[in-house]
Amino acid sequence: MTEDRALVSRIIEGDRQAFRLLIRQNERLVAHMVGRLIDRDEDREELCQDVFLRVYEKIGEFNFQSKLSTWIATIAYRQGINHLRKKKIELRDIPEEESFTAHFISEDNPEEALADQEMEAITLKLINLLPAQYKTVLTLYHVDGMNYNEIGEVTGMPEGTVKNYLFRARNLLKEKVKRYLGKEEVL
């Protein structure tokens, strides 16, 4: 936190190297969030740049109530969601568990769609098929190592919802992966 304070003060005073350092420290976090939410490669880098431009504009408003990285992740999450809305990409609420689970698991035939690909690539594709909220909590937890409370701060979800989404998302993925593994065994 003290380091955050020092860095922010230097940026506010106009130290460009300090802002460059902030980018270096947080670019992977932003890339993970944006990369998970946005499919098109052409949009990803531009959106990451937009996130840091926003950070630069708003840095004076940062009140140190959270870690600097959490605040930056919040901006990245909002920018990502806004981008999806702007591009009219479906941003559905998490549907009723049973109907969504049935739909997600039964969608497409493993043999036809992804037969030649490696299991890991298949799983990564499956992650991309999840709703944005699931993808966000999974990424923040597994890739960026945030805890439930921090994820709640970033996404505005209660801690219980974060835990629930994590469990359900992993469960959904497991059910789908099981179908592919089952096919492998039969073959």
Add this chain to the structure above:
Amino acid sequence: MNLADEELQRNIEKGHRIDDSLDSRAYQKVFDALKKEPYYLPSHFADRVMLRIDAQGSLSKDYFWFGLGLVTLIAGACVAALLANFKLDFGTFKFNSGYPGLFLFGVTFIALIHYVDKRFLSRMIHNR
């Protein structure tokens, strides 16, 4: 929540040994894939952001000078009009007043062309 699944997820997360069931193996695959970074930024990403910040700064300076120029131009025009005792007269364009329909058609036609271009043609060209 399904307790067996919850237990399995917890065990895998903690790195405990798991059985060889289909569920366990599927979870292991999922957890392994979830650790992968979804996207990498290029090494010069920070430089690009700094360039955009610089460009934004110079853009706001440009807007300042543009605004100042515009105000000066209008002020100069007003002073010149006062000094020269200028009177507003549409001259040749007065002929338009006899053909309001033609004027209206012209404006609508140009607006329609712009609309078709923006709405359909640009999209078709970009999607090619």
